Amino acid sequence: MNQNSNLSRRNFLKSSATIGTIGAVGAVGGIPLLSSCSSEERKKKGGELKLPQLLDQAPDGPVLKAGLVGCGGRGTGAAIDFLNSGPNLQIVALGDVFQDKIDACRDLLKKEKNVEIPDENCFVGFDSYEKVLDSGIDVVLLCTPPHFRPAHVEAAVNARKHIFMEKPVAVDPTGVRRVIAAVKRAQSLKLNVISGTIRRSQKDYMETRRRVLNGEIGDITGAHIIRNGGALWFRSRRPEWSDMEYMLRNWVNFCWLSGDHITEQFIHEIDVMNWYLGKYPIKASGWGGRQRRVTGDQYDFFSIEYLYDNGMRTHCAARQIDGCSNGKVEQINCTNGYADAAGKLYDLNGNIIWEYPNTENNSNPEWSVTNPFVQEHINLVSAIRTGNTINDGEDQAYSTLVTIMGRVAAYTGKDVTWDEILNADIYLGPRTYTMGTVEGIVEAPPLAGVQHSE
Numbered sequence: 001m002n003q004n005s006n007l008s009r010r011n012f013l014k015s016s017a018t019i020g021t022i023g024a025v026g027a028v029g030g031i032p033l034l035s036s037c038s039s040e041e042r043k044k045k046g047g048e049l050k051l052p053q054l055l056d057q058a059p060d061g062p063v064l065k066a067g068l069v070g071c072g073g074r075g076t077g078a079a080i081d082f083l084n085s086g087p088n089l090q091i092v093a094l095g096d097v098f099q100d101k102i103d104a105c106r107d108l109l110k111k112e113k114n115v116e117i118p119d120e121n122c123f124v125g126f127d128s129y130e131k132v133l134d135s136g137i138d139v140v141l142l143c144t145p146p147h148f149r150p151a152h153v154e155a156a157v158n159a160r161k162h163i164f165m166e167k168p169v170a171v172d173p174t175g176v177r178r179v180i181a182a183v184k185r186a187q188s189l190k191l192n193v194i195s196g197t198i199r200r201s202q203k204d205y206m207e208t209r210r211r212v213l214n215g216e217i218g219d220i221t222g223a224h225i226i227r228n229g230g231a232l233w234f235r236s237r238r239p240e241w242s243d244m245e246y247m248l249r250n251w252v253n254f255c256w257l258s259g260d261h262i263t264e265q266f267i268h269e270i271d272v273m274n275w276y277l278g279k280y281p282i283k284a285s286g287w288g289g290r291q292r293r294v295t296g297d298q299y300d301f302f303s304i305e306y307l308y309d310n311g312m313r314t315h316c317a318a319r320q321i322d323g324c325s326n327g328k329v330e331q332i333n334c335t336n337g338y339a340d341a342a343g344k345l346y347d348l349n350g351n352i353i354w355e356y357p358n359t360e361n362n363s364n365p366e367w368s369v370t371n372p373f374v375q376e377h378i379n380l381v382s383a384i385r386t387g388n389t390i391n392d393g394e395d396q397a398y399s400t401l402v403t404i405m406g407r408v409a410a411y412t413g414k415d416v417t418w419d420e421i422l423n424a425d426i427y428l429g430p431r432t433y434t435m436g437t438v439e440g441i442v443e444a445p446p447l448a449g450v451q452h453s454e
Contacts, residue, residue, distance in 0.1 A: 048214045049210050049213050049214055050210070051203075051206055051207055051210050052206075054201075054203055054206075054370065054375065054378075054379075055378055055379075055382055056368065056370050056378070057085070057086050057087075057378060058085050058086025058087075058089075058377075058378045058381035058382045058385065059086065059381075059382060059385050059386065060086070060087045060088060060385075061087075061088060061384075061385040062088065063088045063089070063090060064088065064089050064090070064138045064139055064381060064384065064385075065090050065092045065136060065137045065138050065139070066079070066082055066089070066090065066091050066092065066137055066138065066139040066140065066141055067091070067092060067093035067094070067095065067132035067133070067135055067137040067139075067140050067141070068091060068093070068094050068095070068105070068132070068140075068141045068143065069095045069096075069128065069129045069132050069140060069141065069142050069143065069144055069152060070095075070096060070141075070142065070143035070144035070145075070148075070166075071094050071095070071096040071098075071101040071102050071104070071105035071143075072096075072101055072143070074143050074166060075096075075105065075141065075143030075144070075166075076104070076105045076108050076109070077373070078141050078143050078164060078166065078196070078373075078377075079091045079105070079109060079141060080108075080109070080112055080113060081371075081373045081374045081376070081377050082139070082141060082164070082377045082381075083113050083115070084374050084377075085374050085377035085378040085380075085381050086377075086378060086381050086382075089381065090115075091109060091113075091115055091117065092117065092121055092135065092136070092137060093117065093121040093122070093123070093131075093132045093135040093136075093137060094106065094117050094121065094122045094123070094132070095122075095123045095124075095128030095129050095131060095132040096124065096128060096144075097124065097125060097126055097128065097248060097435075098124070098248075098249075099124050102122050102124065106122070121135055123135075126433040126434075129142075129144075129148075129151075129152050129155060130155060133155060133156060133159040133161060134159070137161060138161065138162060138384070139161060139162045139163070139164065139380070139384070140152075140156045140159075140161045140162070140163055140164070141164045142156065142163060142164065142165040142166060143166045145248070145251040145252075145257040145258060146166070146167075146168045146169065146170060146171050146257070146258060146259055146263075146264065147170075147171050147175075147256055147257045147258075147259075147428065147429050149165060149166075149168075149169050149170055149175065149179065150169070150170050150174075150175035150176075150178040150179050150182070151178075152165075153165055153169065153178075153179050153182045153183070153393075154178060154179075154181075154182045156182075157182045157183070157185050157186045157189065157191060160189060160191065161191070162191055162192045162193070162380065162384055163186070163191065163192070163193045163194070163393075164194050164195075164196070164376065164377065164380055165193065165194075165195050165196065165393070165396075166195075166196040167195055167196045167197045167264075167267050167268070167271075167396060167400075168259055168263050168264060168267045168396070168399075168400040168403065169195065169393070169396050169397050169400050170259070170397070170400050170404075171255065171256060171257070171258065171259035171263060171404070171428050171429075172259075172404065172424075172426045172427055172428045173401065173404060173421055173422065173423070173424045173425075173426050174425070174426060174427040175427075176397050176400055176401045176404070177422075179393065179397045179400075180393075180394060180397045182393070183391060183393025183394055183397065184394070186391060186393065187389075187391050190389050191389075191391070192380055192383045192384055192389055192390050192391060193390070193391040193392065193393040194376050194377070194379060194380040194390065194392060195376075195392050195393065195395075195396035196373075196376065197267060197268055197271045197396060197399065198268065198372040198373060198375075198376060199268065199271065199272050199275070199341075199372065200271070200275060200392065200395075201372050201375040201376045201379055202369065202372040202375065203367075203368075203369045203370070203375075204342065204343040204356040204369050205272065205341055205342065205343070207343075207356060208339055208340070208341055208342070208343050208344070208345070208356065209275065209276055209341065211339075211345060211354065212276065212332055212334065212339050212345070213276070216345060216354070217334040217335075217336045217337035217338065217339065217345055217346075217347070217353075218334040218335030218336035218337065219334060219335050220276060220277060220312075220332060220333070220334050221312060221333045221334060221335060222312050222313055222314050222315075222333045223273045223276065223277070223314040223315075223316075223330075223331060223332050223333060224314070224315050224329055224331040224333065225269045225270060225272070225273050225314065225315070225316040225317070225329065225330055225331070226269075226316075226317050226318070226327065226328060226329035227265070227266050227268075227269050227317075227318045227319075227328050227329075228317075228318065228319045228324065228325065228326050228327055228328070229319070229320055229326050230320065230321070230322045230323075230324075230326065231292060231293070231300075231320050231321060231322045232252050232253075232261070232265075232320055233252065234250055234252075234253050234293075234294060234295045234296070235249045235250040235295070236295065237250075237295075242435050242436050242437065242438075243436065243437050243438040243441070244433070244434065244435050244436060244437075244438050245435055247438065247441065250295055250296060252264065253293065253295045253296025253297075253298055254296045254297055254298070254441070254443075255296075255297055255298055255407075255428060256428035256429035256441065257429070258298070259400075259403070259404065259407070259428075260298045260299060260302075260407050261298065261299075261302075261318060261320050262288075262299075262302045262304075262318055262403050262406055262407050262410075263400060263403040263404055263407060265318070265320075266302070266316070266318040266403060267399055267400060267403050269316070269318075269328065269330055270316055270399060270402055270403055270406075271395075271396070271399040272330050272341050273314060273316070273330070273332075274395070274398065274399050274402060275395075276332050276341070277308070277312075277314075279308060279309070280398055280401075280402055280418060281306035281307055281308050281314070281402065281405070281418060282307055282308060282309050282417060282418050283306070283307040283415055283416065283417050283418070284304055284305070284306050284307075284402075284405045284406045284408075284409040284415065284416050284421075285304070285305045285307075285409055285415050286302060286303065286304040286305070286406050286407070286408075286409030286410035286416075287302075287303050287410050287413065287448070288300075288301050288302040288303060288410035288411075289301060289445070290445040291321065292321045292322070293445075295443070296443060297441070297442055297443055297444055297445055297446070298445065299410065299411075299445055300319060300320055300321050301317070301318065301319040301320070301321065302316075302317060302318050302319075302406060302407070302410050303315070303316075303317040303410075304316045304317070304406035304409060304410065306402070306405075306406070316406065330342060336348065337353065342356075343355060343356030344356070401421060401422065404421060404426075405418065405421040408421060408424075408426075410448070411446040411448060412446070412448055413448030413449045414448075429441075
């Protein structure tokens with residue numbers, strides 16, 4: 001591992017920020033931007049947007065067996081969410097690179113759900129995902145650090161498994177293109193794919209968006225998206241850990257494993273923005289930096305302006321620093337008001353003109369909001385058992401790419417266009433995986449621009 005960092009926009013877009021390059025320009029062909037239309041145009045084309053029915057439990061059916069790949073906290077949580085989503089559901093296999101993660105997962109599944117996973121169905125190593133896929137499962141839950149997601153999604157589709165994949169779906173454009181190709185193939189095979197960004201499965205968010213897209217506060221003109229919170233966890237290096245073990249155990253602080261927090265965490269809010277706008281930016285201008293992080297190579301904060309083909313602009317900013325003001329803003333600006341995507345509409349004077357009912361004080365089950373982490377699995381299991389195939393893989397791949405576009409703009413200090421990031425040869429991380437030395441990973445944040453000289 002190295003301790004120096006120097007990059008330029010040209011080098012960053014043509015090669016990896018860490019290790020290796022890949023000649024994958026145009027590997028999937030041109031990916032068109034989604035079209036956006038006004039509320040009046042939408043009504044002319046097909047009437048007002050309707051809210052789909054959301055079940056609070058998946059229908060009964062034959063036993064569905066699931067395997068979990070990635071047994072950390074989020075993976076274990078996803079396994080429990082799957083089991084809570086309906087009847088006749090089982091977790092039957094576990095895979096991770098660390099035995100202690102598998103042991104902790106098994107203990108929690110036993111404690112919370114009285115589920116016991118036999119030793120012969122617990123697989124350790126970088127190839128454990130292949131063994132999980134070959135263990136007789138119907139569904140796979142992909143919850144490793146996102147660097148590994150493209151290869152795992154591709155293998156799951158090849159194995160004809162239904163997929164839950166945690167967000168984000170990649171850390172670099174090479175991975176995004178690989179996921180897009182895989183989920184397109186999944187569509188042709190009638191496989192169901194659900195991603196873990198949660199808001200598109202959350203009833204209060206869905207109803208708020210339905211009202212905005214139906215024109216209740218006019219046409220969308222932009223968005224202001226903020227997520228400020230405290231620092232995430234980190235692991236200090238132990239003498240007995242190799243480079244690889246250190247980075248994997250501290251994955252949320254290394255860009256090649258997590259994509260930095262603009263991609264790993266802020267994707268939730270940026271995905272909400274994309275969901276509303278129905279189109280992707282043509283250019284990103286960004287800035288950011290690091291003041292407090294003590295391990296890894298990532299930033300503490302980002303601020304990104306996205307430009308769209310109609311001249312619209314959106315602003316997205318995120319921070320992970322303790323001791324600062326925290327808060328989340330998901331504001332969609334419109335001609336006659338603005339929306340809080342979590343459940344409120346305002347007029348231009350800031351007066352609330354509609355609010356999603358407080359479910360704690362409202363006995364009407366129509367407004368009940370199921371835990372969105374469980375609702376995703378309800379939707380997945382329901383689709384499998386009814387034959388009404390669902391696949392949000394492309395949407396999540398595009399949202400991942402929008403976050404990467406902003407990250408590269410901030411890292412380099414240069415504007416980045418959609419075409420550049422879509423076709424960039426960036427590949428983050430090593431090409432082979434062993435618990436040993438990892439050459440070329442820089443444990444220092446990228447520095448934008450050039451060094452000032454006297």
